[in-house]
Amino acid sequence: MSIEVNSKPMDWIEDETIKQLLKRMNYTFPLVVVKIDSQVIPKAKYSETIIPDNSNVEVIHLISGG
Numbered sequence: 001m002s003i004e005v006n007s008k009p010m011d012w013i014e015d016e017t018i019k020q021l022l023k024r025m026n027y028t029f030p031l032v033v034v035k036i037d038s039q040v041i042p043k044a045k046y047s048e049t050i051i052p053d054n055s056n057v058e059v060i061h062l063i064s065g066g
């Protein structure tokens with residue numbers, strides 16, 4: 001049982017939410033976009049969206065600049 005996060009295999013944890021995954025991976029960026037199997041997940045749903053086994057997860061952090 002595994003998932004792929006940004007093209008890297010990781011252990012899948014049953015009932016793990018996006019919020020928990022971001023914490024496990026030490027992502028602290030204030031602006032991130034998360035996609036599960038190419039579907040963008042709204043930030044308001046990070047704490048309730050459970051990541052299914054065998055999912056392809058993309059975590060994209062946004063950087064502002066000028």
